[in-house]
Amino acid sequence: MDRINDLAKTKAAVIFTKSSCCMCHSIETLFYELGASPAVYELDRDPRGRDMERALQQLGFNPTVPAVFIDGKYVGSAKDMDKVARVASENGVVIFGKSACCLCYTVNILFRELGVTPIIYEIDQDPEGREMEKAIMKLGCAPPTPAVFIGGKFMGSTNEIMSLHLRGALIPMLKPYQGFN
Secondary structure, eight states: OHHHHHHHTSSSEEEEEOTTOHHHHHHHHHHHHTTOOOEEEEGGGSTTHHHHHHHHHHTTOSSOOSEEEETTEEEEOHHHHHHHHHHHHHSSEEEEEOTTOHHHHHHHHHHHHTTOOOEEEEGGGSTTHHHHHHHHHHTTOSSOOSEEEETTEEEESHHHHHHHHHTTOHHHHHGGGTTOO
16 A cells, blocks of 8 residues: 555656556546656556555455546546546536536636637536536646636636636637537
């Protein structure tokens, strides 16, 4: 377990994987698409990989991979991010929000005024909403709503979107999605 703890602290983002695991590959790709450069430790290619896998099992990881650590703390696995990533990647502009959130409404109105009809995904209306909220917070979105994705990439919350707009960088990003639902 000491090795897991030591390796989990080598970088801001650390992923324990196996080379043949498609979920591991998906999580790794997601991090790269979000602009992160995680440390990736493939247990099946590490001479001490079996011991590390046993340590992950003892820590309660089932399945053992992928196991994602941020700043040395376990934050989840692929199943935690799967629904958020799927919804974000299948649609051009997505706002994860809550039905009574005024900031979510404000960002939605901004996009509509710019000619884009975003997909509004109200996580408080989804039975898996709490897990989705945790996954969004793990991306660095605090508070977790609104969480805006453009072209499958996490762009941030209200402050980041407004900053992009004020700098003139938002409209070019939205160009491919203007006029589409």
